[in-house]
Amino acid sequence: MTEMNMVQALNSAMDHLLSKDKSVILLGEDIGKDGGVFRVTEGLQSKYGEDRVIDMPLVEVGIVGMAIGMALTGLKPIAEIQFQDFIYTAMDQIINQMAKLRYRSGGDYTVPMVLRTPYGGGVKGGLYHSQSGETYFAHTAGLTVVTPSNPYDAKGLLLSSMEYGDPVIFLEPKRLYRSSKGEVPDGEYKVPIGEAKNIKEGNSVSIITYGSMVPTVLNIVEKHKIDADVIDLRTLLPLDINAILSTVKKTGKVVIVHEAPRTLGMGAEISALIAEKAIDSLLGPILRVTGPDSPFPYRWEEYYLPNEKRIMKAVNSVMTYG
Amino acid sequence: MTEMNMVQALNSAMDHLLSKDKSVILLGEDIGKDGGVFRVTEGLQSKYGEDRVIDMPLVEVGIVGMAIGMALTGLKPIAEIQFQDFIYTAMDQIINQMAKLRYRSGGDYTVPMVLRTPYGGGVKGGLYHSQSGETYFAHTAGLTVVTPSNPYDAKGLLLSSMEYGDPVIFLEPKRLYRSSKGEVPDGEYKVPIGEAKNIKEGNSVSIITYGSMVPTVLNIVEKHKIDADVIDLRTLLPLDINAILSTVKKTGKVVIVHEAPRTLGMGAEISALIAEKAIDSLLGPILRVTGPDSPFPYRWEEYYLPNEKRIMKAVNSVMTYG
Amino acid sequence: MPEDSEERNKFIKAYTAMVLSRTLDRKIVTSQRQGRVGFYTPTMGQEALQVGASMAMETADLIYGYYRDVPLMLHRGVPIETIINQIMGNDSDRAKGRQMPSHFSSKEFNFMSVQSPVATNLPLATGAAYALKYQKKKNIVLATFGDGSSSTPDFHAALNLAGVFELPVVFLCENNGWAISLPVERQTKVEIWTKAEAYGIKGVKADGNNFVDTYEKVNEAVKRAREGKGATLVEATSFRMGPHSTSDDPTKYRTENVEEGSEKDPIVVSEKILKQRKYVDDKMIENIKSRTHKLVEEKFNECEKISPPNPSTAFEGVYKNTTWMLKEEVEDIL
Amino acid sequence: MPEDSEERNKFIKAYTAMVLSRTLDRKIVTSQRQGRVGFYTPTMGQEALQVGASMAMETADLIYGYYRDVPLMLHRGVPIETIINQIMGNDSDRAKGRQMPSHFSSKEFNFMSVQSPVATNLPLATGAAYALKYQKKKNIVLATFGDGSSSTPDFHAALNLAGVFELPVVFLCENNGWAISLPVERQTKVEIWTKAEAYGIKGVKADGNNFVDTYEKVNEAVKRAREGKGATLVEATSFRMGPHSTSDDPTKYRTENVEEGSEKDPIVVSEKILKQRKYVDDKMIENIKSRTHKLVEEKFNECEKISPPNPSTAFEGVYKNTTWMLKEEVEDIL
Ligand SMILES: Cc1ncc(C[n+]2csc(CCOP(=O)(O)OP(=O)(O)O)c2C)c(N)n1
Ligand SMILES: Cc1ncc(C[n+]2csc(CCOP(=O)(O)OP(=O)(O)O)c2C)c(N)n1
C-alpha cells in the first residue's frame, strides 16, 4: 500500500501492465517525453521505449483506429485522447468499428483495448477542455464505460479493463487527478467492471453519482449529516441495476448527481430504469442535479458544476416530499 | 393540396426554398444528377444548377464543415448526410463547431442551417444503414433536433427549420419515405419547432413516440381499439414538456416507443422528466418499448424493431397495473 | 500448349479466380432481381486488379479489404460458400446474417470483416502493420479502398501514420472511376497515386485492367514492405462495369460504359495475356468457364437451401459477456 | 531617414504590430505567473509571419484564425482591449468570458471566433470561400493553423474541397516546429507546403521569420485567389520561442530554443530589415518600444479593472430562443 493521487495510481497501473506484458502498448499525443499533459504517463517512455509508449501525431481518428488495429493483431493497446472534448473526430471509429467488430464478425475479430481520456470541468478549461461526454459512449452498444472516483478504483478498474476482452472507454475525472488521494496496493488487484459501490450507508435518501462528483457529494452529505445512501456507479455501461434498485427500495427517495448536461445525461437512464422497475418503492420524484443544457463556460464554472446549494435543495426537496 | 409521400414532400419543400431564395444551397453526396440515393433531391440540380445543388466528394466532415462556413457567410445551406450511420466523422464539427458557435462568439457568429439525414431501420440495411442515433444529437446543447412522421410535417418542419436561426438536425425516417402518404399544401406553411402533436385522443394510456414508429403505433392502437392518447413528439430537442406532462396527467399510464436502443434512448429522458415533474400522476411504471442494446441486424430486423407483440405487452402491462 | 510452368499455373489460377468471380457476380445480380438476394455490390471490372494484388500476398499476410473484394477473396482461397452464405445471411454465415450482403469476413484467410463506412479500415490496417512490425513478423498488411474513399479523414490519417512509422502496409486504391454517381475527376483534382508524396510514402500507378501489371506493382510494394522499407500507395485504375449496387440506377448519371466482353473488359484482357503466352487456348477457356458456371450454380443452390439463423443470433455476440439489459430485452423480443 | 513612402509606413506599421504583440505577450505571461490571468498560448516567434500575412489582407477579407494569432489581429486593427478583455473573460469581452483565454473573436474585423479543436476552422473557411465565390464577391478567406494540425481530418477535407471547387482561400500553416511536445519531423515525413500537390492546389514555402518574404508569398496567393485562380497552401516556417502554453513545461522535451533578442528572433530580423531600408533608426525603435510598453501597461490595467460578467451570462446565448430546460436549470443555479 502506498498513498497516491489518481495520476500516480493510473501511472502505477500502466507501469505494472507494461512491465508484465510486452504486448501492452501506450499511444497518444504528448504521452512520451512530455509524460502527458496531465503527467499520467510520466516516465513510462524512458522506461519502456518509444515503440511501446508512442508519441502520436495530432490525429485522434488515427490514434483510435490504430489502437483497434493493434488490438486485432495481438497487442493490448491503451490509447489516450488528450481531452475528451477532442474525441469526436474519432467517433466513427469508436461507434462503427470498435463497438461493432465482435458482433459483425461473429466473434472472429475482437477488440480488447482501453481508451483513456480525461473528462469534466473544474480546471478552468472552458468549452473545449471541460466536457463530460459519457452519454455519447454509454448509449453505444458494444462499448463498456467506466469512471473511477478515487485512486484505488482508478488502478483497479484499469487493471480489470485490460482483461475485459472488449473495448473499454475509461473516463478519468480530471478535476480529481491530484486532489483525490488514498491508499493503493502496490501489486495487482481488480475492481470489477459492472459493479457500483455503496460508499456510504444511509436510509433517508439515495444519492446516485459517479466520477468527479463523488467527493463533492460525500463532503456535502457529511457536512449536513444527511442520512444518505450514496452510490458510486463506477461503471456507466452496463449500469449496476441491482445496486440502483437496492438503494431505491431502501430509501424510496432518489437524487442523481452528475456534471454532464441534464438532457439525456446518465441521470435520464438511471431515472428511467427506476421508473420502470421500482415505481412502487418511490416516495417522491426522482430529482437530477446536473450541469445545465449549455456548453461549459470558462468563467463561472462553479455555477455550472452541481454545488452544495443545488444538491441540498434537491435532497431537502425529496426528503420533505409528500 | 397534393397527395404526396414523404420524399415528394421534402422535395417540394426544397424546391420551394430554392426558388424563393438564391442563398439557399444544397450539398451532399450524390444529391445532384443522381437525385440522392433516396431520390429526395431528384430534379433539383438540373433546375437550379450545379453550384446550388452540389455533388460533394466523399467526406462528411467536409460537407458539414463547409455548410457551417456557408451559413456563417450569408448562405442558407441544407446539407445531406447520405445515411445517419455515416455522420460520425462529422461529429466534431457538429458538437464543437455547429452547436457552440453562437455561444462562444457571444452571438456574433450564428449558424442557421439544416442538416438532413435519413435514419432508422426496416429497409434491410444492417448495422450501417439502419441506425437511429438521435441521442447523440439530442444530448448536445446548441442543436435542435426534429423528425417528421408524415409528409405534411416533413415539409412544414423543413420550412420552419430554415427560418429557425440556429442549426437544426433534421432526421428523416427512411422507412416512411415512400410508405407514408398524405395531403400536403403546395405553398408555404409551418409546423412549429418544439411542439409535439396529440395525434389521437384517449384516456387510458399515453403512448409517446415519434418518427418511424408513429404509423406502427397508430395501426396497433386502432387494431386493438386501445383508448390511447398518442403523442407524436416531432421535435426531440427541445422536447415539448407541456405535451408530455398533459398526457401523463390525463392517463397516468405511459408507454414510450422508439426504435433506437433503450439505454439512453429518447425514452430515458422522457421517462426522467415525468419521474421528476409528474410522479404523483403516475398510476404505474413508465415502460419503454425500444430497439435492444445491440447493433442493428440485417436479418431479423423485424425482431429488432418494436412490434405489435411488444407494444401490446407493454400497453397491457401498464393498463392492468396495480 | 507449353509445359506446365510455375507461371502458367499461377496465371491460370488467376484467370480462373476472375472467371469465378464474374460468374458469381452475374449469378448474384440475377438472383437479386429475382428477390432471392437482398442487395449486392457487383465487382465486375475490378477482377484483374484484385487478383493481381492477391497474387503478391501470402496467406499469413493480413487483408483489410472492402465490399467489392470478391475476386481477391476467391483467389486467396476463401471458399465460394463463405461468400454466398454471407450474402444469404444464412445459418452457415459466420456472422449469422447480421451484416448486409457484401460485408464479408474470413478470419481463416486473414480477410478482415468489412464495414460500410468507407476507408475506416485503413487506420486499422495501419495499427495491424504496427503490430506486425513490433512483433518482428515478416508478414505485411494490404488495405483496399475505392477512389472516392481517398477524400475521407481515415485515408489521410492512415497514410500519414504509415509514413511516420514506416509501416509494412500496402494501400491499394481500386479506382473504378466512380463513387456512386461522382466521377473521380470531381472527387479530387489529382491522380490518387500522387497523393503518396504528401505522406512520404511511395506512390505507384498500375493498369488495373492488366493483372500482370497490377501483380508486378503490388508485388514490388509488398517486397518493400517486407524488407522494412515502408508503405506504398498503389492506384490501380479500372472500370466499374456495373451499377454501384443493386439499388443503384447508373443511367441517372452515366452515359458511357464498358460492356462485358468488350476490349476493355479485364477478363477479355486477361484471356489475351494468357493466350499470348500460350498458357491457354479457346477450349481451355471454355472449359474453365463452364466448370465455373456449374460450380457457381451448384454452390449457390446448396447455400440457398441452408436455413436462416435462429433469430436469437441477431442479438448475440455484442460482448464477450452479454449485458443484463440485452438479456432482458431479448427475453421480451423472442 | 528617407521621405515617408507607402512602403515605409507599411513596414513601420508591421513592425509596430509585432512589437505590440511581443510586449503584450510578455505582459500576459507575467500576469499569468502572478495569477492575474488564467491561461495563455504565447505567440512569441510567430509575429513576423502573421503580420506579413495580415499585410496582404483587406479588412473585408475573412480570417479563420487560431489561438496564436494575436500579432495578426493587432496588425489588422483589432483593438488591444479586445484581446485583453477576452483573456480576462471580463464583462467587456464579447463572449462574456465563456471561452478560455486565447480563443479570440472579432466580427468587426472579420476574425472568426477561435475554437480549441485544431484545424476544424479549415472546413469552415472552405465553406466561407464557397459562399464568397458564389456571391461573386471579390474578397477571399485566410485560414491559419499550426504544423501539427496538418495531420487532422479537417486539414485533408478542407484542402481537397478547396481544390475541387477552386475556392478563393489561402491556407497559412504557421510551422513553429512543434505540436506541444512533438517536433514537426515526427508529425509527418514531408514538408507541409508540399502537401498542396495532393489536392491540386498551389503550395509555397515562406520564411516566416521574414515578414517581407511572408508578405510577398501570401500576397501572391491572395492575388491568385482574388483572380479566381483557386487556393494556395503557404507554409511559413518560424519558431515557437515560448512554451506551448502557460501550462506547458518545454524542458521536458526540448533542448534547444530561440532566445529573445537573438539573431533568429523575428523582431530582431524585422529591425534589421527596417534599418537596412533606412525606415527606422535605433531611436525610433526605442520610441516604438517604449510607447508600446506604456500602451500595454495602460490598457492591461484598464481592462483588469473591468468587472466580471454577470454569472447569468454563462448560460445565455446558447440559442436564439433559450430552451425551457435551460431556463429552468438557470433558475435553479442562480
Ligand atoms: C463514410 C461513408 N459515407 C458514405 C457512404 C455511402 N457510400 C457507399 S459506397 C460510396 C461510394 C464509394 O466510392 P469508392 O470509394 O470509389 O468505392 P466504389 O464503391 O466505387 O468501389 C458511398 C458514398 C459510405 N459507405 N461511407
Ligand atoms: C483535435 C485536437 N486534438 C488535440 C488538441 C490538444 N492540443 C492543443 S494545441 C496542440 C498542438 C497543436 O500544434 P500545432 O498545430 O503545431 O499548433 P501550435 O500550437 O504549435 O501553434 C494539441 C495537441 C486540440 N486542441 N485539438
Ligand SMILES: [Mg+2]
Ligand atoms: Mg470508385
Ligand SMILES: [Mg+2]
Ligand atoms: Mg506547431
